[in-house]
Amino acid sequence: MTTPFWEEKKLSEMTDEQWESLCDGCGKCCLHKYIDDETEVLYFTKIACNMLDKKTGSCKDYVNRLNLDEGCTSLLRSQLTNLHWLPETCSYRLIDQGMSLPRWHPLLTGSKKAMHEAHASVCSMDIVYLIEVQEWEDHIIGETDLP
Numbered sequence: 001m002t003t004p005f006w007e008e009k010k011l012s013e014m015t016d017e018q019w020e021s022l023c024d025g026c027g028k029c030c031l032h033k034y035i036d037d038e039t040e041v042l043y044f045t046k047i048a049c050n051m052l053d054k055k056t057g058s059c060k061d062y063v064n065r066l067n068l069d070e071g072c073t074s075l076l077r078s079q080l081t082n083l084h085w086l087p088e089t090c091s092y093r094l095i096d097q098g099m100s101l102p103r104w105h106p107l108l109t110g111s112k113k114a115m116h117e118a119h120a121s122v123c124s125m126d127i128v129y130l131i132e133v134q135e136w137e138d139h140i141i142g143e144t145d146l147p
């Protein structure tokens, strides 16, 4: 049996196609985060980018996303030493930490269906859109210390 690429390669060794396919499309990285400057704690929130489609977990305009939202960022290989800001279930973070992909990952199941059924995407989260938010602190769902 052939070893899948994500088990034999480091992120930095993957082809562009492999790198892209590793994303499960969960949409959780489209939820806003912020850093408390005094405590240096990074807070994860359920505040979604206004361009996030909650039904699919995808950006409503993925091709133009970097121009449409100034806070949007593209996940680059150059960021590989700094993945603490990604959700704990993010495939890039898991592989970077030497962990396995979850059983519902589209690379293992062939589609996003199992991921949605496992409630592992934003589709099953009680998100709010940035445009609706007044107090970010009301929407915190996790935190971590900066490395």
Ligand code: SF4
Pocket (backbone or CB within 6 Å): 022, 023, 024, 025, 026, 027, 028, 029, 030, 075, 086, 087, 089, 090, 091, 092
């Ligand atoms: S959190 Fe990670 S796996 Fe999920 S959509 Fe974002 S980059 Fe892809």
